[in-house]
Amino acid sequence: MTAIPPEPIRGQFKGKDIISLGQFDTDCIAKLFRITAQMREVALSAAPSHVLDGSIVVLLFYEPSSRTMGSFDAATKQLGGQTVVVTSPQQYSSVAKGESFADTIRTFEAYSDAIVLRHYETGSAATAAETARHVPILNAGDGIGEHPTQALLDLYTIWEHTGRLAGLRGLVAGDILNGRTVHSLIKGLALYEENELYLLAPPELRLARDDLAAFQQSGIRLYEVDDVGDIPRDCHFWYWTRVQKERFRSDEEFQRVNNRFIVTKQLLETYGNRDMILMHPLPRVGEIEDAVDDDLRAVYLRSQIRNGMYVRMALLALVLGRIA
Amino acid sequence: MTAIPPEPIRGQFKGKDIISLGQFDTDCIAKLFRITAQMREVALSAAPSHVLDGSIVVLLFYEPSSRTMGSFDAATKQLGGQTVVVTSPQQYSSVAKGESFADTIRTFEAYSDAIVLRHYETGSAATAAETARHVPILNAGDGIGEHPTQALLDLYTIWEHTGRLAGLRGLVAGDILNGRTVHSLIKGLALYEENELYLLAPPELRLARDDLAAFQQSGIRLYEVDDVGDIPRDCHFWYWTRVQKERFRSDEEFQRVNNRFIVTKQLLETYGNRDMILMHPLPRVGEIEDAVDDDLRAVYLRSQIRNGMYVRMALLALVLGRIA
Amino acid sequence: MTAIPPEPIRGQFKGKDIISLGQFDTDCIAKLFRITAQMREVALSAAPSHVLDGSIVVLLFYEPSSRTMGSFDAATKQLGGQTVVVTSPQQYSSVAKGESFADTIRTFEAYSDAIVLRHYETGSAATAAETARHVPILNAGDGIGEHPTQALLDLYTIWEHTGRLAGLRGLVAGDILNGRTVHSLIKGLALYEENELYLLAPPELRLARDDLAAFQQSGIRLYEVDDVGDIPRDCHFWYWTRVQKERFRSDEEFQRVNNRFIVTKQLLETYGNRDMILMHPLPRVGEIEDAVDDDLRAVYLRSQIRNGMYVRMALLALVLGRIA
Numbered sequence: 001m002t003a004i005p006p007e008p009i010r011g012q013f014k015g016k017d018i019i020s021l022g023q024f025d026t027d028c029i030a031k032l033f034r035i036t037a038q039m040r041e042v043a044l045s046a047a048p049s050h051v052l053d054g055s056i057v058v059l060l061f062y063e064p065s066s067r068t069m070g071s072f073d074a075a076t077k078q079l080g081g082q083t084v085v086v087t088s089p090q091q092y093s094s095v096a097k098g099e100s101f102a103d104t105i106r107t108f109e110a111y112s113d114a115i116v117l118r119h120y121e122t123g124s125a126a127t128a129a130e131t132a133r134h135v136p137i138l139n140a141g142d143g144i145g146e147h148p149t150q151a152l153l154d155l156y157t158i159w160e161h162t163g164r165l166a167g168l169r170g171l172v173a174g175d176i177l178n179g180r181t182v183h184s185l186i187k188g189l190a191l192y193e194e195n196e197l198y199l200l201a202p203p204e205l206r207l208a209r210d211d212l213a214a215f216q217q218s219g220i221r222l223y224e225v226d227d228v229g230d231i232p233r234d235c236h237f238w239y240w241t242r243v244q245k246e247r248f249r250s251d252e253e254f255q256r257v258n259n260r261f262i263v264t265k266q267l268l269e270t271y272g273n274r275d276m277i278l279m280h281p282l283p284r285v286g287e288i289e290d291a292v293d294d295d296l297r298a299v300y301l302r303s304q305i306r307n308g309m310y311v312r313m314a315l316l317a318l319v320l321g322r323i324a
Numbered sequence: 325m326t327a328i329p330p331e332p333i334r335g336q337f338k339g340k341d342i343i344s345l346g347q348f349d350t351d352c353i354a355k356l357f358r359i360t361a362q363m364r365e366v367a368l369s370a371a372p373s374h375v376l377d378g379s380i381v382v383l384l385f386y387e388p389s390s391r392t393m394g395s396f397d398a399a400t401k402q403l404g405g406q407t408v409v410v411t412s413p414q415q416y417s418s419v420a421k422g423e424s425f426a427d428t429i430r431t432f433e434a435y436s437d438a439i440v441l442r443h444y445e446t447g448s449a450a451t452a453a454e455t456a457r458h459v460p461i462l463n464a465g466d467g468i469g470e471h472p473t474q475a476l477l478d479l480y481t482i483w484e485h486t487g488r489l490a491g492l493r494g495l496v497a498g499d500i501l502n503g504r505t506v507h508s509l510i511k512g513l514a515l516y517e518e519n520e521l522y523l524l525a526p527p528e529l530r531l532a533r534d535d536l537a538a539f540q541q542s543g544i545r546l547y548e549v550d551d552v553g554d555i556p557r558d559c560h561f562w563y564w565t566r567v568q569k570e571r572f573r574s575d576e577e578f579q580r581v582n583n584r585f586i587v588t589k590q591l592l593e594t595y596g597n598r599d600m601i602l603m604h605p606l607p608r609v610g611e612i613e614d615a616v617d618d619d620l621r622a623v624y625l626r627s628q629i630r631n632g633m634y635v636r637m638a639l640l641a642l643v644l645g646r647i648a
Numbered sequence: 649m650t651a652i653p654p655e656p657i658r659g660q661f662k663g664k665d666i667i668s669l670g671q672f673d674t675d676c677i678a679k680l681f682r683i684t685a686q687m688r689e690v691a692l693s694a695a696p697s698h699v700l701d702g703s704i705v706v707l708l709f710y711e712p713s714s715r716t717m718g719s720f721d722a723a724t725k726q727l728g729g730q731t732v733v734v735t736s737p738q739q740y741s742s743v744a745k746g747e748s749f750a751d752t753i754r755t756f757e758a759y760s761d762a763i764v765l766r767h768y769e770t771g772s773a774a775t776a777a778e779t780a781r782h783v784p785i786l787n788a789g790d791g792i793g794e795h796p797t798q799a800l801l802d803l804y805t806i807w808e809h810t811g812r813l814a815g816l817r818g819l820v821a822g823d824i825l826n827g828r829t830v831h832s833l834i835k836g837l838a839l840y841e842e843n844e845l846y847l848l849a850p851p852e853l854r855l856a857r858d859d860l861a862a863f864q865q866s867g868i869r870l871y872e873v874d875d876v877g878d879i880p881r882d883c884h885f886w887y888w889t890r891v892q893k894e895r896f897r898s899d900e901e902f903q904r905v906n907n908r909f910i911v912t913k914q915l916l917e918t919y920g921n922r923d924m925i926l927m928h929p930l931p932r933v934g935e936i937e938d939a940v941d942d943d944l945r946a947v948y949l950r951s952q953i954r955n956g957m958y959v960r961m962a963l964l965a966l967v968l969g970r971i972a
Contacts, residue, residue, distance in 0.1 A: 048702030054372030056398050066737045067755055074704050074759035077730040082401040085409070085733070089390045097569070099607035102614070103625065107391055107606065110629035111398035245745070282755065283747035290750070301751065305758035378696030380722050406725040409733070413714045421893070423931035426938070427949065431715055431930065434953035435722035 006126055013318035017129035017137045021151045021184055026191050029165070032314055033156055035323060039313040040306075043078050051322050052081030058112040059085045060104075061140070062119040067282070068140050068147075071305075072116045075312035079322075084111060102131045109135045113320055116140050136319040138312075144180065149315065150281060151184030153308040154239070157299060160307065161277050162236050166192035171231055173200040173261050174241030174287060176207050181281040182241055186215050186222070196221035198232060202260045205243065228261065231271040238263070238272070239279045240287050263288040268295065279304055330450055337642035341453035341461040345475045345508055350489075350515050356476065356638055357483055359647060363637040364630075367402050375646050376405030382436040383409045384428075385464070386443040391606070392464050392471075395629075396440045399636035403646075408435060426455045433459045437644055440464050460643040462636075468504065473639065474605060475508030477632040478563070481623060484631065485601050486560050490516035495555055497524040497585050498565030498611060500531050505605040506565055510539050510546070520545035522556060526584045529567065552585065555595040562587070562596070563603045564611050587612040592619065603628055654774055661966035665777035665785045669799045669832055674813075674839050680800065680962055681807055683971060687961040688954075691726050699970050700729030706760040707733045708752075709788070710767040715930070716788050716795075719953075720764045723960035727970075732759060750779045757783045761968055764788050784967040786960075792828065797963065798929060799832030801956040802887070805947060808955065809925050810884050814840035819879055821848040821909050822889030822935055824855050829929040830889055834863050834870070844869035846880060850908045853891065876909065879919040886911070886920070887927045888935050911936040916943065927952055 006019035009028040016023070024032075042049045057076045061069055064087060076083050089104060090096065101124070108115055109132045117128050118140040125139035125146070141147040159165050168189065176182055176199050189195040199207065199222055206224055207215070216222055225231070240263055248254040263278065272278075280288060280300035292298050317323040330343035333352040340347070348356075366373045381400045385393055388411060400407050413428060425448070432439055433456045441452050442464040449463035449470070465471040483489050492513065500506055500523050513519040523531065523546055530548055531539070540546055549555070564587055572578040587602065596602075604612060604624035616622050641647040654667035657676040664671070672680075690697045705724045709717055712735060724731050737752060738744065749772065756763055757780045765776050766788040773787035773794070789795040807813050816837065820830055824847050837843040847855065847870055854872055855863070864870055873879070888911055896902040911926065920926075928936055928948035940946050965971040 046702065054370065056401055058394070064739070066734045070706065070732050070734055070756060070759050073732045077704055077732070078702075084394050084397045084401070086390045086394055091388070097566070097607050098609035100614075103607060106625045107629055108394060110626075111394050111633055242745070283745050283751060285746035290748075301754045302758070305755055309759055378694065378726075380725055382718065408718050408721045408725070410714045410718055415712070421890070421931050422933035424938075427931060430949045431953055432718060434950070435718050435957055 006129055013315075014321035014324075015136060016319055017125075017132075017139075018148055018315055018319060019125045019129055019137065019139045020146045021148045021187055023148075024152075024191075026165075029152075029155065029191070032152065032311070032318070033159055035314040035318060036156055036307070036310045037160070039078075039310040039317070043306075043310060043313065048080060049078060050080045051317050052076060052079035052320065055081040055113045055320055055322070056111065057081055057083050057316065058108045058115045059083050060089065060108055060115055060117050061085075061087045062090055062117075062121075062124075064088070065118055065141065068118060071308045072138075072140060072312050075309045075316060078309065079313055079317060081316070084108075101127065105131045105137075106133070109133065114138060114316065117142070119143065138315060138319070147180060147184070149308065149312055150181055151188050152315075153304065153311045154181065154185050154279065154281065155188045156311055157277070157279060157304050157307050158237055160303065161299075165189065165195075167194040168192075168236045169196050169198075169232060169234060171198045171200060171235045171238045172241070173238065175205050175243040176201040176241075177205045178244045178247045179241045182239070183211065185239060186220060187218070190215065190218040190220040193219075196223065198223045198225055198230070198235070200225050200228070200231065200261055202226060202257045204257045228267060228271055233271065233273055235273070235276050237277050237279055240284075241281060242283065242285055242287055259286050262286065263292055265289065265291050265295070268292060268297070272297070330453055337639075338645035338648075339460060340643055341449075341456075341463075342472055342639055342643060343449045343453055343461065343463045344470045345472045345511055347472075348476075348515075353476075353479065353489070353515070356635070356642070357480055359638040359642060360480055360631070360634045361484075363402075363634040363641070367630075367634060367637065372404060373402060374404045375641050376400060376403035376644065379405040379437045379644055379646070380435065381405055381407050381640065382432045382439045383407050384413065384432055384439050384441050385409075385411045386414055386441075386445075386448075388412070389442055389465065392442060395632045396462075396464060396636050399633045399640060402633065403637055403641060405640070408432075425451065429455045429461075430457070433457065438462060438640065441466070443467065462639060462643070471504060471508070473632065473636055474505055475512050476639075477628065477635045478505065478509050478603065478605065479512045480635055481601070481603060481628050481631050482561055484627065485623075489513065489519075491518040492516075492560045493520050493522075493556060493558060495522045495524060495559045495562045496565070497562065499529050499567040500525040500565075501529045502568045502571045503565045506563070507535070509563060510544060511542070514539065514542040514544040517543075520547065522554070522559070523548045524550065524552070524555065524585055526550060526581045528581045552591060552595055557595065557597055559597070559600050561601050561603055564608075565605060566607065566609055566611055583610050586610065587616055589613065589615050589619070592616060592621070596621070654777055661963075662969035662972075663784060664967055665773075665780075665787075666796055666963055666967060667773045667777055667785065667787045668794045669796045669835055671796075672800075672839075677800075677803065677813070677839070680959070680966070681804055683962040683966060684804055684955070684958045685808070687726075687958040687965070691954075691958060691961065696728060697726060698728045699965050700724060700727035700968065703729040703761045703968055703970070704759065705729055705731050705964065706756045706763045707731050708737065708756055708763055708765050709733075709735045710738055710765075710769075710772075712736070713766055713789065716766060716797075719956050720786075720788060720960050723957045723964060726957065727961055727965060729964070732756075749775065753779045753785075754781070757781065762786060762964065765790070767791065786963060786967070795828060795832070797956065797960055798829055799836050800963075801952065801959045802829065802833050802927065802929065803836045804959055805925070805927060805952050805955050806885055808951065809947075813837065813843075815842040816840075816884045817844050817846075817880060817882060819846045819848060819883045819886045820889070821886065823853050823891045824849040824889075825853045826892040826895045827889045830887070831859065833887060834868060835866070838863065838866040838868040841867075844871065846878070846883070847872045848874065848876070848879065848909055850874060850905045852905045876915060876919055881919065881921055883921070883924050885925050885927055888932075889929060890931065890933055890935055907934050910934065911940055913937065913939050913943070916940060916945070920945070
């Protein structure tokens, strides 16, 4: 699938597809985050919201993702909207009979006010956006492509904590080579002035040299380190990630690099500071000790997940024109 | 499974099962289509509908059908109702443990105000209707049996376009032998006076001689043709269909007849007229060129899909007695 | 998985997990059943309920169970709440990537006001309850452990019919050895004074001697019989069960004991009485003849299923603090 680049959001969310972080500038991120903060109040309020009353959102998931689907499903319903869930259409009836992706998209847009698409193929969200005539497409992850709402919830979590997205110092650890969420976070922070990131990874999991060069050119300062002793003590956030087992050719290769760096209470005590937050895009498989979970700085099982729902609520409300 | 014939609708939809097109006479089709037109307004309106407030519709699908399920799901929610989705119960728990079909139906009727049933076995919808004591059954396709809402949405699409269902001339092309939707369309149009259909198919895909005789006896005029040159220029509609690959014993046999007749822009230009519409029950797999999609006469990816949702909204509202 | 015993309900349902029948005393069962009776009125009323307006209940099902899932789904929606359905997370994405059960629970609690959990592993509901920080867990069956809402709906069905839960005489038949529902029923009735149960089973399917001793010590009187001639004529209820085929090592062993005792119209006529009810937890596979279904005393396909939904409505409303 090939596709034209998605349209920038600029001031106007209504009717826009949400395909890529690249559509966002700092102004529209600021606007989105102001609305996201309001959505938090809506979700915490006992009073039911009517923002999406009468709206139907199709959740079209070509591959399962309980977490992302649950988040979009809950986001829609928090606002009084309804969902129609369609999973693995490629195994069933029409698509299995040879229907084109475009016909499938046009079928489900006929039933809905918006389509949230998860697909295993990179670029499929952009293709869907070109195809759909009447409803916005929201990309919930397209293969190794983009997953913009994940990137936005990470940025929002930092913004919520620090009140800004510029002049920040952060630590990113784990699988810097393959981690989609890491790449998105770097791109997002590169939109702002004076950010610097320390990238902690074993040599095998460092950024590809091309990526490193491209990111640096975008203005963000990146420092590669491979020892916990090199972590600066004054980070605003730590962003830990899982080593992506599925990207390795053998279990042996994977085991050689897996969990080289693990967050323990002691690590946090020694190299962290009181004001930082500790993030993780989840799932984790040992990179952070369970004992760390109760630390107030650990936001991955708390506000970070909730923030995902709030960001999705905000995006749905905005692209459907229910909030301006 | 054997079953008694379902009860005719006559004037009274409330509480009726919707099993077969054979339950409908011209009066109740007229009534249904008046309501369907209103449902279109409801769906297009920004204001949420409360017609099905407090109602729960079980979508009981023994085989997956994303399209039909999505349409019924959206139809219910467009009217403010809720659905409980149950897929492939035969693989799970109770049915797998040996529970009878009747017990399954009676279990799910206890949770709901109506059951939409999709089943791979012909006659199962009628059996379910006999079994259920308290709620109406809506047949969403039972094997090679009936799929009445598909037939009704096709008729509605013609009625919406021409303002009538009598005195029409139509072209039906593709798999006339096996196509369930084609057979239903013929039956539906046979209820009205002065209709004639041209059936365009390779010899291998013509109507079975028994079917041809039976249909002709019902009063509709049928003409079999096997060359595009025989298409009358003044058709009110063209109804194209997919060759049902799953009915052929070998891929070779299938390839011999598949896509003998394809709608191209040129074919439409040469043999069509300005006022006709081009229909297809979907999915399509090459019978209509993508280039034709933007032609205003091509309704298959537009109003035909939407009309399916509107017809289902109307039926749900009627059998649940929420509209009279 | 190991877990601390769940907290007793005592007077206070709000915020409590519902893990085990052992959390209930007679006072809180009485309260629950008063609310359950009100829920019946709510469900039968044409007016939509707003008791759970704005609430989201996650249905987290590690193994499929159409019946239990449908009942909780419908219960939530009958009260105006919404559900987010997550099935077989262990096959998908995060859990498949090695995420811990605790992280999965904490993820889904971030999206919801309550989690209904079905799991194949005994004790998992208690573990989930310990893990969740903000929302109540409702156990919808954990392996061969507990399924408290099933036990409560059985007790409610008896209470609804007789107006009390003490001084009752009942017959329990079928698979007394393996039947989880039977064990729960005995435990439930043992909370009250002066109850006695006749246990009708072939020798192979009698209670384990340990269980028999333990139950008898709890105060309920149990009489083992193996001939229909020993059924007392004045039972308040008969509770029939399916022989659990999945517990036998060979089909031969299963066939030797299966359906030794079948409820026929004649059996009911000969050994029953006018005022009793005939219950079954379903699914049935031949233990009760279909011809018995229309007998007014047969409640298994009628009020017993509905009562399950009412009990779940009551529990959801209570633990979410929407009713006091």
